Amino acid sequence: MTQxxxxxxxxxxxxxxxxxxAAYAIWGxxxxxxxxxxxxxxxxxxxxxxxxxxxxCFLIMIFRRQIGDYxxxxxxxxxxxxxxxxxxxxxxxxxxxxxxxFTDHVLAASLGYYLNPLxxxxxxxxxxxxxxxxxxxxxxxxxxxxxxxxxAGALDTLWISLTLAFTFAFYGLIRKVIPVGALxxxxxxxxxxxxxxxxxxxxxxxxxxxxGFGTGTGISLLLxxxxxxxxxxxxxxxxxxxxxxxxxxxxxxxxxxxxxxxLGLFVFDEPLKPVQLVCFLLIWISIAIFSFDMWRKMRAxxxxxxx
Numbered sequence: 001m002t003q004x005x006x007x008x009x010x011x012x013x014x015x016x017x018x019x020x021x022a023a024y025a026i027w028g029x030x031x032x033x034x035x036x037x038x039x040x041x042x043x044x045x046x047x048x049x050x051x052x053x054x055x056x057c058f059l060i061m062i063f064r065r066q067i068g069d070y071x072x073x074x075x076x077x078x079x080x081x082x083x084x085x086x087x088x089x090x091x092x093x094x095x096x097x098x099x100x101x102f103t104d105h106v107l108a109a110s111l112g113y114y115l116n117p118l119x120x121x122x123x124x125x126x127x128x129x130x131x132x133x134x135x136x137x138x139x140x141x142x143x144x145x146x147x148x149x150x151x152a153g154a155l156d157t158l159w160i161s162l163t164l165a166f167t168f169a170f171y172g173l174i175r176k177v178i179p180v181g182a183l184x185x186x187x188x189x190x191x192x193x194x195x196x197x198x199x200x201x202x203x204x205x206x207x208x209x210x211x212g213f214g215t216g217t218g219i220s221l222l223l224x225x226x227x228x229x230x231x232x233x234x235x236x237x238x239x240x241x242x243x244x245x246x247x248x249x250x251x252x253x254x255x256x257x258x259x260x261x262x263l264g265l266f267v268f269d270e271p272l273k274p275v276q277l278v279c280f281l282l283i284w285i286s287i288a289i290f291s292f293d294m295w296r297k298m299r300a301x302x303x304x305x306x307x
Contacts, residue, residue, distance in 0.1 A: 022236045032267075048197075051198065053226045086171050096160060
């Protein structure tokens with residue numbers, strides 16, 4: 001998952017909802033795809049995902065006439081330096097997520113993306129000088145209590161949730177302050193990661209343990225499809241971000257971790273510990289408060305616009 005280049009103006013959300021729903025639905029069912037690749041080392045899955053994402057990103061950028069945006073970023077060292085940092089963050093995020101799916105920690109991954117918007121709020125306060133409303137502060141407090149409960153009873157998986165939440169939040173923070181669109185930004189990040197990805201893929205191809213790319217048509221095609229899994233929902237998301245406000249988009253973002261949670265519970269039969277259940281309940285209360293605060297602000301902005 002990634003961030004839009006800029007929020008759409010207020011009132012411009014007509015027609016964006018189907019694209020947002022499609023993007024988050026795909027991100028929600030991605031664990032089903034990765035479960036097909038559990039015989040492959042997570043590092044190779046990540047490497048192949050990077051390698052096969054770039055050609056598709058280029059095809060889409062050509063269609064959208066964004067090659068100029070892609071090339072311009074390489075001429076600006078400040079932008080490129082920040083994209084190097086975002087590349088490292090998104091690679092770590094992807095690797096931890098893939099590993100979580102492979103090791104049957106889908107619920108922990110779901111919790112990480114439930115926490116992400118709340119971490120975004122805290123980072124906005126710390127780094128961007130944004131102020132928390134009373135409801136936002138209350139939402140963060142509920143989330144903090146939920147994490148504290150996990151410290152007491154599910155420490156073995158808490159690192160997954162926190163790593164996913166914080167790496168994606170810092171990734172989003174960087175992407176928020178640099179003038180690069182969602183798709184060109186991903187293409188640049190993928191380009192920067194490509195040498196490491198090629199080296200990793202070459203290593204696994206060389207050792208030939210019969211589990212990765214080149215060892216069978218089915219596995220090879222699935223690994224190549226990782227590029228589609230990366231780029232298609234991003235394109236849908238970028239389209240939605242242009243057609244609806246960021247606040248409205250915020251309501252839809254909980255679809256993905258909700259689907260992941262249901263998959264972990266009912267499809268992958270992961271046990272839900274009592275402390276995890278309590279934590280999820282507190283996070284859902286936090287999200288309800290946070291969403292109500294967003295809805296209230298959207299309503300106030302619309303009333304001002306009408307007036």
